[in-house]
Amino acid sequence: MSHAFPYLTVLVLLPAGGALGVVLLGALPGVRRVVLEWIGIGVALATLGFAIAMAAQFSTGTGGFQFVSDHAWASGVGVKWHLGVDGISLFLVLLAAVLFPIVLAGARTRSDARSFVGWMLLLESACIGSFVSIDLILFFFFFELTLVPSYFIISGWGYARRAYAAVKFFVYTFLGSAFLLVGILVLAFLHEHQTGVLTFSLPALEHTHFAGATGILLFLAFTAAFAVKAPLFPFHTWSPDAYTEAPTGGSMVIAAVMAKLGTYGILQFDLRLFPQASVDLAPLMLTLAVVGILYGAIVACAQRDLKRVVTYSSLAQMGFVALGIFAFTSQGLTGGVLLMFNHGIVTAALFLLIGWIYERRQTWQVSELRGLQAPAPVLAGVFTVAMLASIGLPGLNGFVSEFLVLSGAFLSHRWWAVVATFGVVLAAIYLLWAYQQVFHGKVDLANSRTRDLSWAERVVIAPLILVIVFLGVYPKPVLDRITPTVNGLVAQVEAATHTRQPAVARSGVAGAEAAASGRAGR
């Protein structure tokens, strides 16, 4: 293990190095922006290459951390450079690695390409770093580091109310992180008190005991940061502004990758570190999740702005993720992890397409768009696929994950699942309505000149569409890698809390998966 290729360290450092390179190179006179953009794309593609190589070597049988690299770093304070990837984080790393080249290629900015590419690559570094850190302080460092580039991306290249949106975004998430840091330090202190060792390593801290309400309080401190980041209802109020005002690339990355940090944190840290508190507070979290699903869906129905529709649908989707997590069944958790990945792909595709519509029409208002199908059939077709995946149409990736989440939740928390199902119906309503308004109908003069997707744009969006269709038809490779980790996690929670998931759920996701594929095949 120690002599193996340090995939994770490379994945973390490569984009950061690329960012530095782009910024330094851009300082030279006479370097054209296209060069910088292509260097950015090249670095992101190289990162993707390493991520794919790692995923190919990822062994499916085990649930623990793989490709672990563990080095002393700040030994004086017990912080280590401790990276590892498991079935939960693997696909989030892949998600980031897939999306950043697409963002850099598809959502270019008009001004200051050097800074934009630099910030984007730094953000990629920070996102991947968060997903693979096992040391809590290291995780916190990367978690915080995501804020700086995203703040600058929103405030530098955003739309009209960007300054307000960026500040709101920053203050909300930073406040949440404040609780997270104190929580981490209290946890490490308790662990040190019990064992005499000051460490921030996740596997070591899992064995910390909590007296009284300490576990609950720590869970809340951690969850404050994660719920803001996800965002989960009612901590979501920064997201409509940030998602809407951010430039297309920013929206894609923040909604598709960064938001996953929240739910990832809940899965990886809350559940492992505070299993008892997680189970105790599951009803609360499930309720928030379901309220988020319905609230997001209902508000999305009322939006007249394409970008906001997707924003609120994101809120609903993150609610589904939380529903799957706090169901504490294998299906639910697997579905949650898969949904994180799928939602990332689908949302990125939708934001990208909406960004392209804006480039052509300078508006997101549904009322001003009409009949785009006629002048831009390819755009309409691609949009249809992404939208249907978001709704959860069988045969596309959204369905598999949503189905797993709902069936997992149904087994353990029936009524929450029943209510949440209405979210799926509402999703169909608002997305189809928006689609109908924008693409159908008689095209008017202003819309008739809308350019269809260029070849470059088709190349950029094609990977996302391929993933959407492939995972809808054949999700097995992904599920094979997620399931062992999730089963391990469920077993860990059950052992710590003396609970058992329903027997049906214990048969694993195989049954549900078969059902999903069967449905999809029909």
Added chain:
Amino acid sequence: MIELAAAVSGSHAGFLTPHIRYLAILPEIVMLGGAVVLLALGSLVQRNLRVGVATAATVAISLGALGCSLWQWADVRSHGPFTAVDHAVVVDGFSALVNILVSCAMVLTALVADGYLRREGGAGAELHVLAMVSATGAMVMGSANDLIVVFLGLEILSIALYVLAAFNHRRAASGEAALKYFILGSFSSAVFVYGIALVYGATGSTNLTQIADFLSKNVLSSNGLLLAGMTLLIVGFAFKVAAVPFHMWTPDVYQGSPSPITGFMAAVAKAGAFAAFLRVFISSFGLVRTDWQPVIYALAIVTLLVGAGLAVVQRDVKRMLAYSSINHAGFVLLGLEAATARGVSASLYYLFAYTFMVIGSFAVVTVLGRRGDAAHDISSYRGLARRQPLLALVFAVLLLAQAGAPFTTGLWAKLQVVLAAVHGAVPLAVVAMVSAAVAAFFYLRVAVLMYSPLPAEGEAPGVQPAAEEPVPLYARAGAVATEPAVPAEGAEPAVSTWGTVGGRPLWTGIERSVADIEHLNAGLLLDGDPLTLALAGDGGTATSESRLAAGALAVEPSGAAPGRERMLVDTTTTGAGGGTPGDYSGGGEGVAVDVAGVVSAGRAPVPVLTAVAVGLCLGVTVVLGFWPGPLTSFAHHATLLFLP
């Protein structure tokens, strides 16, 4: 160790003078002696000593003191700590670290002050000498083992600083700052002395070791005297470290003092005062810590919140940094409140990290203050990244480090004090991190301003600067002696005009006369932006290219079409308000363009030595941010050797 001690038995004189081990106070001797020699040299030479000479001497002396401190550190590591001068001075890891810190700060300050003095036309060695004297005071405070010596150090530190605050005698604000600092400072010194007296009354000694000894052997049945004494000491220290509610002087003094001195004050005065604060309360009053911990607890909470909260509403960057330094003081108080070895080590780490961040930040502020050291309004930072990208980047990194961004010393420092605080004071830790979130907001505000070339719509709440009312910029194309460009009297002109600023169109007046074009909103104009004004007529095009600058300026044409007369463009800024400016006269047509303000005048020159100092600060902040091991073990060892 070589014994250079001069033992004066003195018994025959009937007055017992202590045995002085000069090696124990070598860094202080080097620093103070160097200052005195430099001062003497300055007064002996006929003319004022040249700034360069003074700076070189100061840097050499400070490096000498640094060498002595490092040697002390190595000595303590191998032979253990000891007291000297009749137990009034202690040499341990803690004092060595403080000496190292102060020496480094002195080197950096000398480098920054050099550029400042050259720019402001100062001469002589006074500023350097005073700073070195002040630094000596901080060193004395760090190694004092007696309350009287602490007071001695405090006064040496302060009195030099009072003068330094008034150093810029051309600015009234500087004198005002000094007076304020002096009056409040001497008041707090008096309170401090009173505290010493009461502690002496309660314990029978001013020696820190003996006080601790007394408290460990006696249980005070009525400890009112001791409590009162400790309270007064806390007040005295809290004043020096600028803890709320004893912080009132800080914003005014930080704003009024010359910028390099402000950085010095923030770093050295705080380091010295905190060193003594930590030593007195942990080593002497450690046993009665339950008596004073709640006071520090409350002090820390208000300091953190007020510092961060009031910094948000500041428009002057120096004031903002003053409040931010108050916030930082609150963080250091966390380590003191914990009253553990980890707490002391964390506080030391924080002071060390903070020193480099704050001196670096104020060095940039010094540069951007420009001649007169007055351009500190936050609006003058707008668009800095376009004018001086490197400077903006450095400042942004230093500010982010102060905010506690990952991979800088700032976050490591915060992490350690909060880790110390969660041992018994979790709510305090939460308040600290929430205040850090607020603080991050205003650091970022400056950073974003530097990187935003155009006025952001809906600027952050509460930040809408009054000075960004549209200031009309009158550009007039006049005295153009070309036939087609300037029409004859009364004739309808057939001329097109256009202008661009910084590549953005200012106006295009195709088929419009110059006179028709008024009040075009050009957005924000940056100083140094290339300005192109053009007139095109039948006979060709006359273009004038120049750069905008605040204030009136006449622009010479550069690209006038061949064979044409030259075109003269006057660019004049006036205060807010429309209409024709008073100084607008003469022939030619006027074009009034509303702009959001012309931002300061071009690039601020960065002296080489200042650049070196900023580079060092940045290097320490970033390198130790990625690799914090050395400094944490450094601070850790300093605490282990700490004499109780």
